[in-house]
Amino acid sequence: MGLKEGIRFITLKSVGSYINILSYVRPQKALALSYALFSQPRIGRLQKDKLPKILQNTETETFHHxxxxxxxxxxxxxxxxILLVHGWESNASRWKKTLPYLQKSxxxxxxxxxxxxxxxSGKEFNVPLYxxxxxxAVEKYQPTMIIGHSIGGAACVYHQYLFPNTSINKMVIxxxxxxxxxxxxxxVSMLSLNTKMFSLLESRFADRFNFKLEDFSGKKFASGFNIPGLVAHDTADNxxxxxxxxxxxxxxxxxQFIETKGIGHGMHDDELYQKVIEFLFSE
Incomplete structure (x- = not known):
């Protein structure tokens, strides 16, 4: 563990201790704080006048919902x-390395x-809203293919479960x-939160989204899928x-499941992209 990680580890643990103490005296405040930490990304925002180069020469559209x-x-x-769906603390520019492969098609x-x-917009990220x-976006653009990374992949799976009959006929996760x-x-374990906090968080999700935690499962959602899918994951994903x-x-x-080795959570890899292209464009 380097110095930076060490400091982050100490801050997380001390934030966790603070929330645990708070859970006895002001449980609602403890819950609000722990939920905010869980659902509010700290990075990934973009400013219109400082867009990454990859996003500058695109047609943009703002949707209201x-x-x-x-x-x-x-x-x-x-x-x-093809619709691309990014993950946590990221944004549309994360596809920079993927684009050349997809554009070749x-x-x-x-x-x-x-x-x-x-x-x-917003401060809070959650999968149902995503x-x-x-x-x-699917209704507007009518894409036939969708690619999701990380929690974006989970959102694609949930979307397919909620809306099985759209234009999408192939999915890459x-x-x-x-x-x-x-x-x-x-x-909970990263912050070393107590069991009281765990059950408070659990009921917060149940109230907010109207489902039990264990029912919110990509494994369950995917059991009803009819469209072909490619799921790839790395052995070294930490x-x-x-x-x-x-x-x-x-x-x-x-x-089909592809196990990659040593490319980590980002999943940027030439060989993998070749397989994604083959999957998307083979009959």
Whole structure:
């Protein structure tokens, strides 16, 4: 553990201790704080006048959805459309290395900014809201293919579960978590939160989204899928364990699983991209 990681570890543990103490005296405040830490990204925002180069020469569109708005970026090509869905503390520019491969196919590429990321609105990120954003973009652009990375992949899986009959007929999921419960467990252990905090968080999710933690599972969602899928995950992924990707693929009838070695959570790899292209463009 380097100095930076050491400091982060100490701050996380001390934030955790503070929340634990608070849970006895002011449980609602402790809950608000721990939920905010879990759901509010600290990086990944973009400013309109300082966009990364990759996003500068795109056609952009701002969608409005209830009190939210979200941003899309389009690289024009032919009538085949591919929608790209990024992960946590990231934004549409994360696809910079992926784009050249997809553009070789001549396709039109559309990338979306998640809630509270990029140029989209809000402070809080959550998968159900992301799935609604994805659905608005799918309705508008009618993509036939969708690629999701990390929690963006989880949002694609949830979207497909909620809206099985859209234009999408192929899906690629990279380094994605399956079970929300695992994410919460990891978060709780990272902060060393007490069991009281765990059950408070659990009921917060149940109240907020109207589902039990263990029901929010990519493995469960994928069991009803009919479209073909490619699920890829790296053995050295230290953000989301490879078991999570395997879970999603295990229940998905028409899917293939690719295990990569040593490319980590980012999943940027020439060989992998070749396989993604083959999957998307083979009959």
């Amino acid at each position: 209830n009190e939210h708005h979200f941003q899309t970026y389009v690289w024009k090509g032919n009538d085949t459309k 001549g396709s039109t590429i559309i990338a979306i900014d998640a809630p509270a990321h990029g140029q989209s 799935a609604e954003f994805i659905n608005k 990279l380094g994605a978590p399956s079970d929300l419960k695992i994410l919460i467990d990891n978060y 953000i989301v364990a490879i078991e999570e990707g395997k879970k999603i693929a295990s229940n998905w009838r028409n899917s």
